[in-house]
Amino acid sequence: MEFTPEHIAELPTLEDVILFLAGLTDDFEDAGGWLSQAMFPPNCSWNLPMVDFFNLADNNQFIVTQTGSKRHTLKPNLRNRPFLYRGQRKDFGGIISGFTRDAMSDNGLLFREEAREYHLINNLKAEDFIALLKTHPLFMMLDRGIFLEPERKPIFINMNYYGLAQHYGFHTGLIDFTTDIDAAAFFACTRYLGDDKYEPVTDIEKDPYGVIYVHKIRPEATFKYLGFSTIGLQLYPRSGAQKGVCYNEGISRLNVNELVRPVYFRHNPEVSKRVYDIQKDGKLLFPKDSISKYAQEILNGNEISGETFAQNLYSNHDNLQENLSVLAKHNINVNWHKRMHFTNEMLQEVQKDLRDNLWEKFCDQIYFADGKKGKQMHDSLLNLPNNPAYKHYFNVNEYERITAYDADIHRRARKIRRRNI
Numbered sequence: 001m002e003f004t005p006e007h008i009a010e011l012p013t014l015e016d017v018i019l020f021l022a023g024l025t026d027d028f029e030d031a032g033g034w035l036s037q038a039m040f041p042p043n044c045s046w047n048l049p050m051v052d053f054f055n056l057a058d059n060n061q062f063i064v065t066q067t068g069s070k071r072h073t074l075k076p077n078l079r080n081r082p083f084l085y086r087g088q089r090k091d092f093g094g095i096i097s098g099f100t101r102d103a104m105s106d107n108g109l110l111f112r113e114e115a116r117e118y119h120l121i122n123n124l125k126a127e128d129f130i131a132l133l134k135t136h137p138l139f140m141m142l143d144r145g146i147f148l149e150p151e152r153k154p155i156f157i158n159m160n161y162y163g164l165a166q167h168y169g170f171h172t173g174l175i176d177f178t179t180d181i182d183a184a185a186f187f188a189c190t191r192y193l194g195d196d197k198y199e200p201v202t203d204i205e206k207d208p209y210g211v212i213y214v215h216k217i218r219p220e221a222t223f224k225y226l227g228f229s230t231i232g233l234q235l236y237p238r239s240g241a242q243k244g245v246c247y248n249e250g251i252s253r254l255n256v257n258e259l260v261r262p263v264y265f266r267h268n269p270e271v272s273k274r275v276y277d278i279q280k281d282g283k284l285l286f287p288k289d290s291i292s293k294y295a296q297e298i299l300n301g302n303e304i305s306g307e308t309f310a311q312n313l314y315s316n317h318d319n320l321q322e323n324l325s326v327l328a329k330h331n332i333n334v335n336w337h338k339r340m341h342f343t344n345e346m347l348q349e350v351q352k353d354l355r356d357n358l359w360e361k362f363c364d365q366i367y368f369a370d371g372k373k374g375k376q377m378h379d380s381l382l383n384l385p386n387n388p389a390y391k392h393y394f395n396v397n398e399y400e401r402i403t404a405y406d407a408d409i410h411r412r413a414r415k416i417r418r419r420n421i
Contacts (some may be wrong), residue, residue: 001092008208011266014189014275017212021181021263025082026259034219048369054221056368062240064155064235064303064368070158074233074366075223076179076243083179084215084228084245087188089201091211091264095247099407117326119322120312124327126170127308129298131160131340133291134176137402138235138359141393144415148380150373160239163231163246167239168295169196169273174246175254177215177228183242186279188212188265189272193298200272209266216259227251230358233365235358240365256285274313287311290349306336341403347396354394359385 001010010019034053048054052063062074063123084197092101099122133139145154160174178184185293188199188210201207206367222228223245231244256262278286304327314322323358327334363382366376380387387396392398 001262003209003265005208008266011209011264013268014185014210014271017263017265018185018275021085021212021214023343025080025181028082029080051220051369052076055079055367056370059287060365061367062365062371064366065230066256067158069158071158073160073230074240075230076232076245076368078179078217078219079209081179082217084173084217084222085184086213087184087186087210087229088213089188089191089267090207090208091209091262095175095213095256095260096173097173097175097249099173100249117330118374120248120323120326121330121332122171123326124304124308124312125298126165128160128305128340129165129168129170129295131305131308132294132298132342133159133161133164133367135341135403136235136291137342137393137396137399140402142235143389146381146384148377150376158230160229160246161236162229163229163244164234164239165295166246167231167242167244168292169194169299170295172311173248173250173417175249177241177245177247179245180243180245181212182275182278183285184212185275186282189267189275190282195300196288197275198291200269201267202269202278204267204269204274207267207358208262211264212260213256214263216261217250218259227254229283233362236291237287237361238285238292241287244363256402290346290353294346300351302332302340303335304332304405305338306334306341307339315413342399347399351396352404354385359394362383 007318021418025163047066049066052065055063055077057063057077057079059075059077059080063077065073065075067073086095099119134143139159142157143159145156147154163174165172167170167175178188186198191201191207192198218226223230227247228245229248231242231246233240253259278283309323312318313320324334360382363378366378366381368377368381385389392402
């Protein structure tokens with residue numbers, strides 16, 4: 001939407017918008033939140049549907065929630081949250097991901113060849129990062145499933161790898177939303193500089209106004225039928241700090257409708273600086289951890305692993321020489337002997353993370369719904385490092401044993417893909 005200077009001058013500031021939207025949320029909470037419409041009584045079982053809406057947990061905790069596939073996500077507590085938010089420093093002509101936006105020209109046209117090259121490179125880099133994460137010992141443990149007393153069935157914690165990659169700077173076809181208006185406000189008044197760095201919007205001639213998209217939550221539909229999925233809490237704190245959820249624009253475009261409303265505001269340098277400072281220059285939303293540097297190395301590097309390249313080629317039925325030519329054009333090499341996995345040096349970082357209470361901090365934010373059983377399951381999760389069935393995942397000296405099966409699968413897959421290439 002285009003505004004005249006007169007219209008822009010009449011828009012509220014970002015602080016006005018924050019107060020307005022936070023006030024709506026406070027009113028919703030004061031009225032009892034979703035519990036006022038509870039289909040399940042308090043103290044419900046931890047694995048009942050929509051427990052992320054109907055629980056007695058703290059607002060800042062992450063609720064263990066079963067998905068349609070019977071896996072589980074660690075979802076931001078939605079009990080008192082009527083909206084999802086997305087902040088943009090300007091109106092880009094709609095709700096589109098950076099993956100799509102950055103492949104557009106200034107007039108909004110998508111050039112097919114340039115876009116294809118851009119998408120190929122970004123996909124490959126994101127997939128290299130995801131391949132690396134899948135070999136982290138604790139990611140493997142959660143992905144393979146854990147038994148927690150007194151539950152008799154395994155629990156599979158869903159790792160939203162593409163959502164997580166997006167939070168580490170990789171462009172994907174996902175559109176970030178958040179349950180936290182303060183997080184959305186930060187992205188609405190800052191400009192991304194790369195390497196997890198942002199700066200407040202101060203040039204109001206270039207960016208006179210921004211927008212926060214407000215998506216009304218429907219408990220029975222938002223995460224089932226409307227294209228949203230959970231990033232939420234992952235092993236490392238970044239996605240949890242941002243209270244992240246995402247929309248997959250590969251399914252369909254997300255347009256303004258009866259559930260999604262844009263709230264426009266005029267940029268003000270002093271307001272932008274205050275919002276920026278509240279988030280400690282973004283450090284609260286982008287806490288540094290041992291995997292963020294690996295992300296930056298992949299993003300800034302000029303090498304793609306042969307395994308990722310072959311998998312991407314095989315999955316998309318692309319032409320080998322065409323893809324190699326695109327990479328060569330951008331000075332990117334394919335290392336056919338490289339496989340993304342945690343090296344001994346990386347494993348030492350994992351061990352240091354564990355000594356710095358990574359596991360305890362992760363577990364402390366998780367809520368298994370209400371009642372005695374939920375507390376037992378939480379205690380069982382916290383004690384996994386001492387559980388004989390899982391303690392090897394916490395010992396880097398056991399890494400070869402826990403990855404032996406996966407390494408064999410990778411070797412077989414490489415042979416198959418090379419034959420098909």
